[in-house]
Amino acid sequence: MRRMTARPANAHQARLLRLLRDGGPNSRAQLGDQVDLSRSKLAVEVDRLLETELVVADGLAASRGGRRSHNIRLNPHLRFLGVDIGATSVDVAVTNAELEILGHINQPMDVREGPVAVFEQVLSMAAKLKASGLAEGFDGAGIGVPGPVRFPEGVPVAPPIMPGWDGFPVREALSQDLGCPVMVDNDVNLMAMGEQHAGVARTVHDFLVVKIGTGIGCGIVVGGEVYRGTTGSAGDIGHIQAVPDGRPCACGNRGCLEAHFSGAALARDATEAAQQQLSAELASRLEANGTLSAVDVAAAAAAGDATALDLIREGGNRTGQVIAGLVSFFNPGLVVIGGGVTGLGHTLLAAIRTQVYRGSLPLATGNLPIVLGELGPTAGVIGGARLISDHLFSPA
Amino acid sequence: MRRMTARPANAHQARLLRLLRDGGPNSRAQLGDQVDLSRSKLAVEVDRLLETELVVADGLAASRGGRRSHNIRLNPHLRFLGVDIGATSVDVAVTNAELEILGHINQPMDVREGPVAVFEQVLSMAAKLKASGLAEGFDGAGIGVPGPVRFPEGVPVAPPIMPGWDGFPVREALSQDLGCPVMVDNDVNLMAMGEQHAGVARTVHDFLVVKIGTGIGCGIVVGGEVYRGTTGSAGDIGHIQAVPDGRPCACGNRGCLEAHFSGAALARDATEAAQQQLSAELASRLEANGTLSAVDVAAAAAAGDATALDLIREGGNRTGQVIAGLVSFFNPGLVVIGGGVTGLGHTLLAAIRTQVYRGSLPLATGNLPIVLGELGPTAGVIGGARLISDHLFSPA
């Protein structure tokens, strides 16, 4: 099928497309209630959108007491690709124009294998989704990578955990391979956009998303827009000092948050505890698998293992202290905790909450929810779809 | 004289007013180069502004090779009042519409005397400025208070160092007393706006201003706009924990930055050092004045006193560590250090820089200037004038 390359011609059309994306099918009248345009003007713009085939007619709407109206919806053939490249795995998903996930694949993969190998993988995953009949092609793709990105160009810059990616023209390369527009961003920012679009942050305009996975990062949303900082490294909180003269970190400093708590640090601590026979639970798991990960700690904690619980609590305390500082500084309306370690669940959350509510002033914490992300592993790919749709649904 | 109550009728006029404010007198042609409007449209809007008397003709401009053009400038009779209420003193200044300071008064005053007493003082200072012939009245006033403010209403909320101000309708009260529009904001935000308008931050869009005075606060500017947070307490970094299990703080926690370094903490430390005879310089100053302040420490340091230098360095290190965290998180394009203790100068700056450059990742610090504020005590009042002018020079 021919892909839709059309773009909205003006801000009104862009507005309408986003309303249809976020609100699903709508009648002209319902749209009119939301956009403050005259009926005539609205009709003209809708007609033009119908001509571009970005939107299509979709039968009759329910009556609101008078004449029934004809529904309008985004073209159901539109397909976006959301790609979330993590440190140790890749998620790829197809969505429709309303950003509903139609198919989702996850595969383990080490990002350190470099962009060429990773993209080969991503493309084959995308091809698999296509082959299963979910898409005939893609109208756009949003890519998340685990490191800072020069956003306008879509190029990773000096990513600590991704040697070989520095300066690689991700956006350009993938745009060629996929044959569609591509936007690239930090994976944490994608997660923030995902939670904003379809998760817990739907109604909040200023919030933080703390992603604790292999590393630790933070997405910052200001006035509904992701804030990326001057060089694209905003939210890089993994290397904030959490413990004075603490453990050495790969970055060269000591006591970085990431060195004390993250998927990687947790696995290390658990292995150590198992080897020292501090925890039977962890030791048996180590014996069984030959290695331990955050998932094992979560399972052990769920089974009531005291050592595992202690590890989680201590990590949560460290993280909570850092977040307390950020809350004082940024005064967000919501803090979302997400990433691989959300499996640690409420033990972690409780520890973080305790530190934040204790360490920040009442004015900042008074009405501050601190919650787990709602979307889990889909947050990133939904965020990717959202990223590219925001780009495509803006005036050309 | 009758005050100008006119407001720009549309975004174009607002744009022109701001250009004239920031760029001084300009010809129609020069304005045309900056606004992307047709000459006819521009002429119409300028004529309308002339009618409202917000702008006036101002003689002929220099020739650019052809016919000389008539200059346009903001009405030279316009007057803004900038008020910076600090913890221990009040600054009041009059500016013209280009935000140039025409007169500036500073008086010591304890903010804890409460809003009524302070406003009495402010009004008498404003009256003095009027009496000296600098203004016949005020077209608007911008007020800074040392605590969080619910910005839309202009009301302080739960200010720790200003008991008695909580919920006091500052904006409304002063608007009545002064008979002109008033906007109220946190003093640190005002300082940030001042440095943005006329100081070191003129060309930067995302930056932080750290004000170290009686307390410590931080102004956050995102995309050229001050960010105030969900409840108006953004930038309240004085109570971030800088020292685990450190000194007790008035807020109830231990180890807050403000408890370890600020004008108040510095004075306390210096007094203690003097009493313990650790520094002859400080001891003699204590004897002479009966009390020590940050100014004494600055003087002692300038005289080469080792104890004073140590105090400054240690404070700078603590502050630098906190700022390093903020830099990692926020990735600003500039960090400005200001407030009462800027007298401590380059010793302080060097300590802060060391910590930030060491404690943040190269990508964030690579091209990050950390500088002292350029405007000193005028930053706040200029920021106040800027605040109200931004408000008045926006479509009604």
Next chain:
DNA sequence: ACCCTTTGTCCTGTGAGTGGAAAAAGTAGG
């Protein structure tokens, strides 16, 4: 003086957008 450049004014055409009227397509009630 003469020519060129810049500035300011005037005027008309165009296109966006509004708002009212009427037609179209329903629902609810007798």
Next chain:
DNA sequence: CCTACTTTTTCCACTCACAGGACAAAGGGT
């Protein structure tokens, strides 16, 4: 089934903002 009332949609005339060209005014350089 017919009537009265709603809501939706289309149509149309009118307003208004704005662009951009023509032209006049005012200067500089030679």
